[in-house]
Amino acid sequence: MSELSEAEKRQLLRERRQRKFKNGGASSRLNQITGQNKDSQLSTESPLDVQTAATKNTIEMDDLFANVKKASVENKAKQAAIKKKTEKEQIQNPVNPELEMYKHLAEKTQDDGSSTPEFFSMLQSMQQSFGEGTATPSSQVFPVDQANLDYYNYKLNNMKAVFILIKWLVFLLPYIYFVTRPKLQQFNHQFSLSALTDSRNFFMVFLSFEIVAMSAYLQKLKGLQKGHKIDPIQNAGKFANLIGLIPEGILPINNLKGKAVLCLQHLDLLSLFLTDLAFVIIMIGIVSVF
């Protein structure tokens, strides 16, 4: 038995193919590829036929756009009509915003099926229903860069700590020492510091120093916020965010969240002042004892 080698087999096949092409078999092969044989199941549609489908699609798309435009115009007209109607109704039957709030709350409890709906979700849904069309800057949500915020908080606390340390060690402690030491009154008189170190002027000098120190602290704080592009209203704490959930119109105060943030900033300053006062009271005791 003679087994043909691979090369010989290929040679034979090549020769057969060439004979076929010579005998006009090429057209049949070509017909097979293009699917023009009788038995072929290949699609005979030319790419040129797709062009008509694309143009059809563009025409359909144009119609669709036109329809959508028409629908939006009709919708707007409808909404304007509804708004006019509600305004007429409101003039005839004035709506109490508090009543509306309670109605909304009642609806919410019925929807949830629970007797104590979550407070935050209620306030949020109220804000949505009352706040439609009155988008306040505080209602816009921007993504917060957490790494930047952490770094800003770290810098802020550092600044606060250094600020307190300098105030206590450089200004308050020496001043308390000079005021509470009667032996040093002569020294003070020689250098015309008697007005400053007189015990009668102590609280006035202390208060003036605190006002200047707080102003400097506030300037530094604003600079830090600007440098790190931190908006105190956006990055407010839980309390301010809670206040921000109260919808506009309930209380006669505009921009409630901004005002809450301002109050918290002032409370921070007040806390710093009370810390300094506490330090003064404790140091007076220590210095007078020792």
Added chain:
Amino acid sequence: MHWVVIFALLFVSINKFLQYTSNYHERWVSKLSLVKEIRDLAENLRKLIKERKAIYEENRAVSAQDNYARWTKNNRKISKLDKDIEQSKAALKNASSKQEHLLKRVKLIALTLPFLALKLLKGKTIVYDLPANDMFPMIMNGILTKGLLYIPLLPLNIVRGVDPNKDLVTAGVSLSVWLMGFTKVIDTVEFIINQLFLMPAVPEPKHEKNTTKEKELEPKEIEELKTTEAELD
């Protein structure tokens, strides 16, 4: 020094000590417990943790590819020990829950309530006198000497025509105000030390710099980029 001040300082020191050592309370309580079961469970847990640590260190020192059999055997031991540790922790927690409840009651009776009683009963005791009566304004002198109750009583005294500072001979600092100031100063000192010396630094966030600016296209280029109908076809 007045005994009231000494006791107040003692209570403040104990509270601060308990606050700073709060992470070790569970360990101390389990070690020094009078109940044998809790001591045994705590000892067993410590042994398991020690064993796990030793096997883990051994595994880290050995290459997983070169000593595969030993490494996987150790790994299986570690996962078994993890389960045992969790069970032991749960058992210890169950056993010591009653004891913890009892210790909380003891802290309340021995520390919190006496301190509160001292502040309420002896809050007006003068700790020290101010060097001069005119250092602070009249209202502040009243608050420092008589405590925070001076503030709500002030308008009442004014309405009644009573001088609110009639008993004030020398201005001083009362125990209640002094304790508030003292704890505030200690908390601030803690904050400063923690922030400046103990807290690890937070690294500055790196922002990706866009070095290549987006080229603004001219109207001609925009026209060229617009696909024509022929191109779509």
